[in-house]
Amino acid sequence: MQRFNQEEYETWRRFTRKNLLLSALVNLVFNTCYPYFNFRDLNAVSLFHGNFCYARFILPMAFLLPLLITFDIMKKAMALAEERGEVLVLPADSSKYKLIFRAAAVNGTVTLTAVVCCMLAVHLSLPENYHFDGRLLSVLMGSLAGILAMYFTFGAIRKVRSLSAQ
Numbered sequence: 259m260q261r262f263n264q265e266e267y268e269t270w271r272r273f274t275r276k277n278l279l280l281s282a283l284v285n286l287v288f289n290t291c292y293p294y295f296n297f298r299d300l301n302a303v304s305l306f307h308g309n310f311c312y313a314r315f316i317l318p319m320a321f322l323l324p325l326l327i328t329f330d331i332m333k334k335a336m337a338l339a340e341e342r343g344e345v346l347v348l349p350a351d352s353s354k355y356k357l358i359f360r361a362a363a364v365n366g367t368v369t370l371t372a373v374v375c376c377m378l379a380v381h382l383s384l385p386e387n388y389h390f391d392g393r394l395l396s397v398l399m400g401s402l403a404g405i406l407a408m409y410f411t412f413g414a415i416r417k418v419r420s421l422s423a424q
Contacts, residue, residue: 266342273338274415281327281407289319290400293392300392305381312395313377316402320373323403324410325366331414332358336421344422361417365410 293315297303305312336354339346348357 269338269342270415270419273335274412277331277334277415278408278411281331281411282404285323285407286400286404288400289323289403290396293399294396297392297396302389303392303395304387304389305377312390312399316373316377316399317370319399319403320406321366321370323366323406324369325362327407327410328362328365328414329358331411332361332418335415335418339418339422346418346421348421361414365413369406 293312294300296310296315298310303310303312336346336358346354348354352360
């Protein structure tokens with residue numbers, strides 16, 4: 259583990275706090291409201307069937323949210339590290355943007371796969387034509403988006419900090 263001076267620690271702490279609050283709150287609010295206002299019947303929402311099913315909202319979010327947050331935060335963190343004069347040690351076979359895109363794509367794909375597996379397990383364990391409450395699913399999706407936003411914000415910053423060589 260590297261030792262950082264107080265000024266550097268405070269800079270990274272402010273950067274982390276600002277980006278964490280921004281991404282978590284925006285995703286929490288947007289991903290709660292978007293499905294809530296778009297479900298036709300809030301009392302009868304299915305996971306995979308119909309035009310207004312839950313999968314229509316959560317699957318794109320499960321892929322795009324980690325991909326975009328990882329890409330954006332890693333790019334900003336690398337810019338901050340370079341601005342502060344830190345040298346980033348990249349793997350020999352990749353450039354800065356190739357590393358960022360690879361990490362973002364892996365995060366998005368793994369999250370999408372996990373969400374699909376969980377949804378299939380729930381779908382297969384429930385009786386046919388079972389419907390959920392749309393309000394509950396909206397809150398669940400918003401909460402998941404907020405948690406994922408926090409996790410991938412911390413993960414992206416941690417990845418860039420581990421590339422920093424001093």
